Amino acid sequence: MVLITPDMEQKISFKLNGKTTVITTDPNQTLLWVLRNQLGLTGTKYGCGTGFCGSCTVLVNKEATRSCMLPVTDVEGKEVITIEGLGKGSRLHPLQQAFIDNDALQCGFCTPGMIMTAAAMLLKNPSVSREDIVKGLDENLCRCGAHPRIIDAVETAAKQMKGGK
């Protein structure tokens, strides 16, 4: 007979897209699948599960983080922002608008990860150069070949955000 020991569920509280969130969950999961399955935030994508493609990128305490590699317990007490929480209500974040304006996407699957990685970059350094953008996005993969447009979009957004300040 096989003995099944139920795993202990654990309570985790953190700030998610601006709201205090408390969940009870299997602590052996990664943030990615808790976001997608338990919290219904499917904008954060599974692309490789090993941190190589960047499509699962979210902000954890303003740092771009690969949610497929992050145990959900690690966000305890921290602030998580996903693509769904980047804009303010129905108002898009300048990066989101710039991606639309520059046609910086095709299939769109890598897009949330691109935008979240760029958002963290711009939080750290609002005066990024084109070279900085290329370097900052180099670990994010796009297969459609939207690269030139994505760089244009981030550059546009960076200029706008600086101008707005």
Place this chain on the structure above:
Amino acid sequence: MRKNEITDAGTGKEKSSGMKRRSFVKILGGGIFVFFQPWDLSGIKDAALPQARSLTKDYNAFLHIAPDGTVSCITGKVELGQGIITSLAQVMADDLNVPMEKVKMVMGDTDLCPYDAGTWGSLTIRQFGPAMRAATAEAKGVLLDLASAQLGVPASRLEVKDGIVYDQQSPGKKVSYGQLAKGRKLEKYLDVKPSPEDYKLFSVIGKPLKRTDSRLKVTGEAKYTGDLTLPGMVYARILRPPSHFAKLRSVDFSGAEAVEGTQVLRDGDFIAVINVNKEKADEAVVKINAEYDFSEPNVNDETCYDRMTGADSGVNVMSSGGDLEAGRKLSDKLFESEFRDPYVAHAPIETHTALARMEGDKLTVWASTQTPFGLQDALASELKMPLEKVRVIAPFVGGGFGGKIAFQQGVEAARLTILAKKPVMLVWTREEEFFYDTFHPAGVYRIKSGIDNSGMIKYWDYKVFYGGTRGSEVIYDVPNFRRSSYSQKKGAAPIHPVLTGAWRAPNANSNAFARESQIDIMAAAAGIDPLEFRLKNLKDEKMIGCLKALAEKAGYVPAKGPSGRGFGISCGTDAGTWVAMLAEVNVDKNTGQIKVVKVTCSQDMGMCVNPHGTVMQIEGCVMMGLGYTLTEETLFEGGNVKTRGFDAYEIPRFSWMPKIETVIIDKMDQPPQGGGEPAIILVGASVANAVFDATGARLYRMPMTPARVLEALKMV
């Protein structure tokens, strides 16, 4: 354009083409239907029964105006990122005078959409646009006729704004499209053969279109298959063999069953675990203890090429002219080269994914697929279910590139939902994606050629071994030539140890690499600038035009190779388009690293309907092309694919991005041709020629890894 009469669907009068009423008409209920045929139907006409089964043999898309005023375009095509979801809706809104929010695209649903063979090839707005406009004009004509009758006003006096038809003389007299469609069921059938006039009309409204799906995609709202959820849904992971040739000998599930909430499903060798918790399923599947028997073919990524050339193959002469032996004798210099090209993966960022559900005796499968109807056929046949009990829906697809023409995951999810008796979500892991991909086939390309003392090509003997022949045309004016293809003999063991299939411009990449490298080799031996050598040996005016436009755009100064500048030229044709490309590279002679600094591309694609879209497609081709050129190679031993992650199989990155310049030759008086693939065919060839120009080293094998560059440098 032949216009057909309005037929009242209520009479059930069938078209002579063998059309039968189908469920979508039932589902959509009443309204006005305009059927048309925007896509190339050749694939359907050749298809065997039951593929060519449906009523939509002749009409594979239609417009529907619903009683609530919603205007829908219904097509079995799928949105993969190529943007048809946008162009079609915008054209419809413009032509019918309805607001964009009243326009709905219904795509890739086998219950709602007429039969379509699949979304592939470079079939873009150029083909859909004119057919769509004709259908829209037809629909508008019907609506105006109906309004005229209802309002008692001649149609000539009617205007439409925001979906409301009104009398110009007394605007109070009005009726909406929705009201006109109410209580009616009208069907119209259009036979449209777009003429250049249609293209011109289309180009007038062909203003730069911003994607309508962008907002959904930048906010994370866009739903791909893996984002869907159903009550009671579980995640599945399938037990996979370590090799394509491994046979399951024994299996022990106890470890997997000990993982909380896990259920093991089995149907013969098809074994899977399911769990509500995705990562518990991941945990459980690796705890299955399975043993295998192996009968591996003795082949790997190094030996596969000799295996191809040494095999007892069937030979097909694709074309020939003149006399090869005479050509040899006329040549003062002879050349013989062998080029190699590996198995290349599609590697879309979204892995193959499917969600399956049984409700009573009806199966529904949502799948990331380029071929919803192909999957429907496969499901019906594998599960022995009637076609009408199987529905396939393709939501947004996260990249296809030909790889999602294959739909194994959809069949697997369906089998699992039947075993599990609950909805099953199957998301292939990245490892599974790289293992079960239908790779671009590896191949060997052998060329014997010769030139006379004036640098004219006299002789061209071209052989393709197992690699595919698209784009293998000679293109140059050679009096004595032959093109042969070597492939598997009937009944022989398969030469490819992995599955193979279509890729972006499948094998046109390989053929252009081989041909254009050989041309460059001959130009250098003749001591003639490679551009000049090409122009000298070409008679094709379009190709000459492309090369000249390229040289002008890039400010090319002739010099015989290797000039040390790192410039590489190539040219070719694909999807009806003529294309030429100049790559500029730096080669680090110590590390063997190639950096592509700049790519200039010229295209003669007939009328360019959307210059903005064309430039984007060229950029995409150049970026994706750098992958097969520099890094992408599937490594394997027997049936074991070793490159199963983005660490081992490297695809292009931002830091590789060269400066990209394009010139589209003005041919607005000619029908438009393909734009999605042509530029990708020349990236390998141009870079190989540029490496030679920079260093004198000739690369005969893709990808041009630093190790291979260093090896080639030793031969200089």
